[in-house]
Each structure stands twice: as C-alpha cells, then as structure tokens.
Amino acid sequence: MAKISDIAKRLNLSNATVSKALNGSKEISQTTQKLVKDAAREMGYVPSSFARTLKMHRSFTIGVLFVDETGSGLRHEYFSSILNSLKVAAEAKGYDLTFINNGNYSGLTPSYLQHVKSRGIDGVVITSVDFFDPDVSELAYSGIPVVSIDHMFEGCSSIMSDNEDGSYELVKYAYQQGHRRIAFIHGEDTGVTHKRIAGYLRALRELGLEINDKYLLPARYHDPDSVRLAFKELVSLREKPTCVLCPDDISALALLSSKNATYVRGVSIAGYDGISLSRMIEPSLTTYCQDSDKIGRFAVEELVSRIEEPKLFVPKTIKVKGFLQKGGTIQVSTGETTSEK
Known part of the structure; x- marks a missing residue:
C-alpha cells in the first residue's frame, strides 16, 4: 500500500506538502492538490483513519x-x-x-x-x-x-x-375539490403534530370554514389500527366529513385497502409523507411529500x-x-355525504 512518502518521492514534493494537499489545505494550490490526489488515486493510497484521528483530535x-x-x-x-x-x-x-x-x-x-x-x-x-x-x-x-x-x-x-404548510396545503386542495367538511386525524402530542394542527386550523379560518372539534381526532403515527378507530368515529357522525386527512401515508393506504372499503366508501382520503407506495396504487394517494x-x-x-x-x-x-402530490384520493365533492343510520 502506498504511503505519503511514496507519493512525495514520485512527485518530488515534501511529505508535508503532500499531506496538506490530501487534506485540502488552502496553503496548497488547486493545481498541486489535483496533482497529488491524482497520484494518490493511481498509486492506491488509502489514508489511515487512525492517524487522521490522532492528528485532528476527532473521530470523524x-x-x-x-x-x-x-x-x-x-x-x-x-x-x-x-x-x-x-x-x-x-x-x-x-x-x-x-x-x-x-x-x-x-x-x-x-x-x-x-x-x-x-x-x-x-x-x-x-x-x-x-x-x-x-x-x-x-x-x-x-x-x-x-x-x-x-x-x-x-x-x-x-x-x-414545513409541517404547518403541509397540512395547510392539503386543506386548501380539498376545498378546491369542493369539500367543506374536512376532518383531520393527527398523531401523538409532539411539536410536529402541533405544527400540522396549526396549519389545518389556519386553512379552515382563511377559507371561512367551521372549526368542528369533532373533526379533529387523535391517533398514533404509523399505526393504522388507531387511525381506523378514529375514522370509524368520524363516519358515525350525523354530519360526517367528506374528506379526512390522515397522519401518514401508511395509515391512509390502510384505510383505502379493500377490507375497509365498506365504511370508507364516499369519503376522500389524504396521507402525509410522500412514500413511494403512495404513487404505486391506482388512483395514486393524495399526500404531502416531505423532502x-x-x-x-x-x-x-x-x-x-x-x-x-x-x-x-x-x-x-x-x-x-415539501410539495403537494394531488393524486386521486381526494375526489370532487358534491357535499352530500351523510352517515348511514
């Protein structure tokens, strides 16, 4: 294995110059740095992580x-x-x-x-x-x-x-599709959740929509069972929502699965995160994609x-x-969805 001294000898440079060039020192010109690094690569030089740790007083x-x-x-x-x-x-x-x-x-x-x-x-x-x-x-x-x-x-x-902007954008898009009764199933009590609730409420206020406490329910992130229970509570309301925002894509996709079709029918669904599976279903999931x-x-x-x-x-x-993935799971609403009693 080549050493710094081997590179120095080949290029007729000092060991110190080669060492500084390999470490990107500003004392060494870009031309010399390139020359040294090209030679090091060609000669199969591999820096010693232990030596670097001792010298720099860091573990990297x-x-x-x-x-x-x-x-x-x-x-x-x-x-x-x-x-x-x-x-x-x-x-x-x-x-x-x-x-x-x-x-x-x-x-x-x-x-x-x-x-x-x-x-x-x-x-x-x-x-x-x-x-x-x-x-x-x-x-x-x-x-x-x-x-x-x-x-x-x-x-x-x-x-x-941008958690607040994400939920805000989802509500705005649902509104543009004709929805006026928009519910939000959120995750645990965290800073992320607070931001998303703030975005949801801000959008409702700006759009002049009623803030209905019954449309804001807690569940757990990445836990489809808890989201399913909250969703069932929403669709049992006399005036149930026409659109439900879920805390994450996994829970939204679980609601849209065939085994839940009976009580999901007629209600638009949105997720959050933008996982790749959200784009593999037909129609693709409406969601907010985090970068x-x-x-x-x-x-x-x-x-x-x-x-x-x-x-x-x-x-x-x-x-x-992030950005809104419009998908196809928030459909145009006529506002006629009611609970089945």
Whole structure:
C-alpha cells in the first residue's frame, strides 16, 4: 500500500506538502492538490483513519440518535430515506455514521451523553425521539455539536420540515375539490403534530370554514389500527366529513385497502409523507411529500460546519419545503355525504 512518502518521492514534493494537499489545505494550490490526489488515486493510497484521528483530535464519526417508539424501525420509508441521506452526506464529508443508544453494558445503563463521550463521537443528529426526555436534553445542551430534525433546542441548529404548510396545503386542495367538511386525524402530542394542527386550523379560518372539534381526532403515527378507530368515529357522525386527512401515508393506504372499503366508501382520503407506495396504487394517494433527501443533507452540512468551524458557528433554523402530490384520493365533492343510520 502506498504511503505519503511514496507519493512525495514520485512527485518530488515534501511529505508535508503532500499531506496538506490530501487534506485540502488552502496553503496548497488547486493545481498541486489535483496533482497529488491524482497520484494518490493511481498509486492506491488509502489514508489511515487512525492517524487522521490522532492528528485532528476527532473521530470523524457522526452519531444518529433515533428512537423507534412506533415499532416501524428503519422499515418506515420516510425515516429510512432521511437516514440514507445522512449516510451519503456524511461519507461525502469524510465522516462515518453510527447509531447512539443507551443500552445496557455490563449491568450499567449509560446516558446518551455518556455513550457519545465514550465513543468519541464528534457530533450528533437527533431525530425521531422524545425530545423532552431528560437524557435527550442533556445531550442537546452538553456543548457537543448537535443538529436536531423537526425540533428546536436553544443554541443548536435545527432542520424543520414545513409541517404547518403541509397540512395547510392539503386543506386548501380539498376545498378546491369542493369539500367543506374536512376532518383531520393527527398523531401523538409532539411539536410536529402541533405544527400540522396549526396549519389545518389556519386553512379552515382563511377559507371561512367551521372549526368542528369533532373533526379533529387523535391517533398514533404509523399505526393504522388507531387511525381506523378514529375514522370509524368520524363516519358515525350525523354530519360526517367528506374528506379526512390522515397522519401518514401508511395509515391512509390502510384505510383505502379493500377490507375497509365498506365504511370508507364516499369519503376522500389524504396521507402525509410522500412514500413511494403512495404513487404505486391506482388512483395514486393524495399526500404531502416531505423532502427527506434535503432534510438529511442539510443536517449533515450544518453539523460538520459546527464541528470543523466552531468559532464561526451561529445556530440556524432551516425550513425544508415539501410539495403537494394531488393524486386521486381526494375526489370532487358534491357535499352530500351523510352517515348511514
């Protein structure tokens, strides 16, 4: 395996110049950097991660704090897509990705912060957790570089999907299709849910529609059974809604499945997330698509900037815009849907 000294000898450069060129130092011209990197690639040079760690006093490892409370795990496309984007962006910056947990080690249960410190992790992306868990807050405010997704910690950068705008756009589209009785089945009590409810209510007010408390029901994210129960409650109303917004695509698709056809018939359905399956059914699902690729990429870019240039760090909140997928499951309404008594 080629060493820095081999590249230096071949190009008649000093070891220091070759090392700086490989690390992208501004002291070395772009022409020389290209020359050195081309030679390194040709000679099969592979940098020593251990040597780099010692020299830079960093592990070049980004931790991901992801707690699967719904049981869907990495099988859920939205989260797996974000994680894949984190991985690709981290690797492009020269970092490895690792998961953080507070599992049991030799009878001990370390906190998230202890786990991060013990493994020498340079920074952490926090996503899909109970953001009010004391262990999570301890990590966020520890001084270790942190970026959160869909939650704001004071002094930390955050990447926010446009949850309020998403539900707002869905209500507006349903209205344009003739719907006036629009219900919303939302997820658990989280910051994301609060934003989506705010968007739903804002749209109703702007459109001059009645705000009916019976049309706003709780369920659980990625839990079709809880959404099905809430939906049955809605369609049992004397004046049932003509359109129902679901908390996520999985639950919306479950409602549209053939086994639920009897009580879904005549009611338009919308989801949220924009998973690929929403475009594979006929008609395609009306939903709001979150840009998971940008969410993951921006999270890594902010975190690496915080790690590598701490003196220049200024906390940011970056809002990532999604888009409405009109689909065909919100149909034109005549407003005549009533419950079957």
